[in-house]
Amino acid sequence: MTEKLYYQDAYLKEFTAEITDIREIEDRTAIVLDRTALYPEGGGQGADHGIIRLLDGGEEISIADVQEEQEEIWHFPETKDLSGFEIGQKVSGTIDWERRFDHMQQHSGEHIISGILCRMFHCDNIGFHLGEDDVTIDYNAAFTFEEALKAEDEANRYIWENHPLVELWPDPEELKTIEYRSKKELEGNVRLTSFPGADTCACCGTHVKASAEVGLLKITSAHKFHEGTRLTLLCGRRAMDFLSMNYHANKKTAVMLSTREEKTPELVKKQIEELVSLKARLSQIKEDYFTLWADHFQGRENALVISDRLEPEEGRQLADLIANNISGTALVFTKVNDQTEDGPVYRYACVNREQDVTGLIQEMNSALSGKGGGRNGFAQGNVHADKKTIEKFLSSF
Numbered sequence: 001m002t003e004k005l006y007y008q009d010a011y012l013k014e015f016t017a018e019i020t021d022i023r024e025i026e027d028r029t030a031i032v033l034d035r036t037a038l039y040p041e042g043g044g045q046g047a048d049h050g051i052i053r054l055l056d057g058g059e060e061i062s063i064a065d066v067q068e069e070q071e072e073i074w075h076f077p078e079t080k081d082l083s084g085f086e087i088g089q090k091v092s093g094t095i096d097w098e099r100r101f102d103h104m105q106q107h108s109g110e111h112i113i114s115g116i117l118c119r120m121f122h123c124d125n126i127g128f129h130l131g132e133d134d135v136t137i138d139y140n141a142a143f144t145f146e147e148a149l150k151a152e153d154e155a156n157r158y159i160w161e162n163h164p165l166v167e168l169w170p171d172p173e174e175l176k177t178i179e180y181r182s183k184k185e186l187e188g189n190v191r192l193t194s195f196p197g198a199d200t201c202a203c204c205g206t207h208v209k210a211s212a213e214v215g216l217l218k219i220t221s222a223h224k225f226h227e228g229t230r231l232t233l234l235c236g237r238r239a240m241d242f243l244s245m246n247y248h249a250n251k252k253t254a255v256m257l258s259t260r261e262e263k264t265p266e267l268v269k270k271q272i273e274e275l276v277s278l279k280a281r282l283s284q285i286k287e288d289y290f291t292l293w294a295d296h297f298q299g300r301e302n303a304l305v306i307s308d309r310l311e312p313e314e315g316r317q318l319a320d321l322i323a324n325n326i327s328g329t330a331l332v333f334t335k336v337n338d339q340t341e342d343g344p345v346y347r348y349a350c351v352n353r354e355q356d357v358t359g360l361i362q363e364m365n366s367a368l369s370g371k372g373g374g375r376n377g378f379a380q381g382n383v384h385a386d387k388k389t390i391e392k393f394l395s396s397f
Helices: 097-121 145-160 172-177 236-257 261-295 312-323 358-367 387-393
Strands: 014-025 028-033 050-054 060-069 072-077 090-095 125-130 135-139 166-168 192-195 199-202 217-225 228-235 303-307 329-337 345-352 371-375 378-384
Touching: 014 072, 090 097, 097 125, 097 135, 097 145, 097 192, 097 199, 097 217, 097 228, 097 236, 145 217, 217 236, 228 236, 236 261, 261 312, 303 312, 303 387, 312 329, 312 345, 345 358, 358 371, 358 378
Parallel strands: 303 329
Antiparallel strands: 014 028, 014 090, 028 072, 050 060, 050 090, 060 072, 125 135, 135 228, 166 192, 192 199, 217 228, 329 345, 345 378, 371 378
């Protein structure tokens, strides 16, 4: 059995211990210590990282994963080479404190917001994952993002009031008298963590000493998940970084729009509406222009257009309109790339209302290093050739 120092003092950054076992577990090597401050993965919280070094030799290994199995804590190094480490040796351990404290902030913030939300909506927290980027929590009740933000406001007020964390290890009879948040009945050696007035919950994770150390809590999303709601949460430094990133992005936007930061949503909305209107007007103008362009070919047998200004989609639109005014084939080429190793790239659209164009396309692809095709009276693709080469090939078109 490994002594769990992280329960005695979650702020312990360094410790000494003795190696009690070294074993192969599947394709990894694990070190077991008689005591450790490195928290194993569990309860939705990720494992601590850290370093274990020999007291008498100075050799050290980086710990990338920690797991618990039958009251033993397994420390998995980044390397399988543990030469120099033996059972019975004394070691010192150092935890990655930045990672640990971040986990403590996220986990404590999750307890506080979950206690508030579960009270507001008479629900349970049925899922929790403390990820590298954010925290996700699942609840078996439906609520909106706006409702979640009301809980966020209450949670932050609670955090700033700096309520102390209370840890309890009640015996079975005491446990019956305590109200705590849980979706199932608990038995055995139960650890309760409590932020009085916000949440009391059975938990195996590490937490801050007092709520103010959470710093800041920010809900970034709340959306329907199965029959309930999935919440995404950031606390502490993560929340600060998120808000700072959004502030600077908004500030840059405000400078570009020559307005104040609080006015950017209103101005962006106005510009989007104007852009939609302009796109609609431009679409109509283009349709009118292409119609006039197509009318220029009225009565001809075939028609060829090679343009360096049109987009490929516009080329297809023009070819379709021209085909309505001629008796043969409409071919429109639009430049895609000025220069490649094989020459300029043109996108073609080919339309014939009466005949299959497969033969023409195969011949053109062969002569102009092209690729593409179609069926019946329509084909499209690319050729690697300049304007003069295309015109020369189609001179008798």
